[in-house]
Amino acid sequence: MPAAHVQARLQELSVRWALPATAPGQLATLLTELELEPSSVTSVRDPAVAVDVHVADALSGLAVPEVRTAAAIADLGAGGGFPGLALAAALPAARVTLVESVGRKCEFLGRAASAAGLHNVEVRHSRAEEWRDGLGTQDVVTARALASLAVLAEYAAPLLRDGGALVAWKARVAPAEAEAGATAAGIVGLEPRPPVAVEPYAESGRRDLYVYLKVRSTPERFPRRPGMARKRPLAG
Numbered sequence: 001m002p003a004a005h006v007q008a009r010l011q012e013l014s015v016r017w018a019l020p021a022t023a024p025g026q027l028a029t030l031l032t033e034l035e036l037e038p039s040s041v042t043s044v045r046d047p048a049v050a051v052d053v054h055v056a057d058a059l060s061g062l063a064v065p066e067v068r069t070a071a072a073i074a075d076l077g078a079g080g081g082f083p084g085l086a087l088a089a090a091l092p093a094a095r096v097t098l099v100e101s102v103g104r105k106c107e108f109l110g111r112a113a114s115a116a117g118l119h120n121v122e123v124r125h126s127r128a129e130e131w132r133d134g135l136g137t138q139d140v141v142t143a144r145a146l147a148s149l150a151v152l153a154e155y156a157a158p159l160l161r162d163g164g165a166l167v168a169w170k171a172r173v174a175p176a177e178a179e180a181g182a183t184a185a186g187i188v189g190l191e192p193r194p195p196v197a198v199e200p201y202a203e204s205g206r207r208d209l210y211v212y213l214k215v216r217s218t219p220e221r222f223p224r225r226p227g228m229a230r231k232r233p234l235a236g
Helices: 004-016 023-036 047-063 084-090 103-115 149-159 175-188
Strands: 072-076 095-100 121-125 138-144 160-170 190-192 196-198 207-214
Touching: 004 023, 004 047, 023 047, 023 084, 023 103, 047 084, 047 138, 047 160, 047 196, 047 207, 072 084, 072 149, 084 095, 084 103, 084 121, 095 103, 103 121, 138 149, 149 160, 149 175, 149 190, 149 207, 175 190, 175 207
Parallel strands: 072 095, 072 138, 095 121, 138 160
Antiparallel strands: 160 207, 190 207, 196 207
């Protein structure tokens, strides 16, 4: 199990975000699984650091009301499991699908979820554009350190139900990226909301959660072929 100061930090986060009683233990298990994982699923594996860089950062998504109330969440490019696994611990009534295209990362995600007793997690070995079963099924799509806002809007829109939300974890972005994201969002049926400023931990500095709501149906030509969103962005 993580050291006492990590356990104490998890309790602090539990109080801050009003987490269920099961969450601190589950999050501690996730940190242990991450530390012991032999493959390189993330560069930050020390629980003393990961408790903030991964867990606290992931839980900051709970500042967005649509995340708090979501019944179905898809975490795109789930990688080392954050924010998806942390949100699954925080929201046990939500179904959380971890969408990841790298097989060894999917294997880790499955083991970690099982070890932590996160029975509300499903791992999908797929690119976002190829996850056909997910089309129109998600209340929230999350993404952290995955792609530009314009690309994320294109990935997320086909997966969202009407009224659903894309939530993207970002450091403060350049105006050009924000503008391109808004343009792409308009094409795929999303509408940007003001970014939600968060400070997950003392040394993090300001972070922004970029939120886009699905206000119109996404045109039938989306999703495009895998890779096209990055190769030929809708804007910028």
